[in-house]
Amino acid sequence: MRTLTGAIAEDNDSILGGVRTSGSPVSRKKLADAFGRVANRFNFEIAYKKPYDPSLREIGRDWPARADSMIGLKRMQNIKDCVSAVIRDEVPGDLIETGVWRGGATIFMRGVLKAFDDTSRTVWVADSFQGLPPPDAARFPADEGDDLHTKGGLAVGVEQVKHNFERYGLLDDQVRFLVGWFKDTLPTAPIERLAVMRLDGDMYESTWQAIEALYPKLSPGGFVILDDFGSHPTQCGRAIEDYRRQHGITEEIVDIDGFGAYWRKSS
Incomplete structure (x- = not known):
């Protein structure tokens, strides 16, 4: 971590x-x-x-220049806790992060699986690998005026992310990449079941597209982790609240560090 x-x-x-x-x-x-x-x-x-x-760094409020993750230590610990729990409780399904930057969180997911000698699960690495999309305010008004698509530092190519996995000795057949915009890759991704889904898309559009495609595949006992629930409350946060209200989801959302949050699916 x-x-x-x-x-x-x-x-x-x-x-x-x-x-x-x-x-x-x-x-x-x-x-x-x-x-x-x-x-x-x-x-x-x-x-x-x-x-x-x-x-x-503990709460991920700075932006490291060279590190492979910007999420901070508390959100990294949360990944460890969630993945450990689904392994311990034998919750079936793979792991995914939507929006990976340099790959640090997914590298850690794969590392936790290796530490537990779990060879049954795949880590899905989903990203456009070209940064965030321009806001589609007509369909997703909450994103109007968003400028994250102009932040060149958020665009990391897929070959660089694969190289980062290799540097830790963790690029193998338990790691699969979904390259492209979420609206194009997630609805048809060959994922049968999930045990942990970590959403890090910042925007309403990216968050909605990820949870809409993936939550129905989350096993009971699995975890939804939201990297941006507190940091982008009118975008990521609103998308999550809208989806939960639409589908009658009532499990408690637990704060991690003021930015990140999670809940565990009961049914």
Whole structure:
């Protein structure tokens, strides 16, 4: 967990041309980003050193420059707890994350399966691998004005994510990739049952498309994890509340760290 989140390396650099400057609307960050990208062409990296705050990394409130996950330690621990519980309780089904960035959470899912010597489950890695979609305000008004699609630091290619799995020795036939927009990949994905589904799409559209396609496949005793329930309450949060109300879902939503939340399906 500490490696994947950058906590062990106290990773808090702000790299010019990196995730903290790419796509920023702030003028000075735009300039810094352009300057950093020029330097990168000549194999130079320019970084602004910032003090590391472990309390922020604990709850995922900062954005590590080099780490494979930005979700923080509490949300990573939640993954461990949920996957361990479905293995212990023999809840049938695979694991999935929708919206993976550099793959850290799904790498950890695969690592937990390996630690338990569970060879029966697949980890599904679902992402466009090109960032978030522009808002479709006509169909999903809650996303109107959203600018996440402009954030270049959120776009990580599938080959890079596969390489990240390889670096941990965890890219094998228990890992499968769903490449494309959720509306195109999730409804027809060859997933029979799920035990853990982790939704990290930020937007109303992405969250709705993921839960609509996947929740009917979640086994009783399985977990729904919401990375953005508290951080994007009018988008992810509203989509979840709308879906739960529409389908009569009453299980308690449990807070993780103020941003992430989860519930366990009872029936």
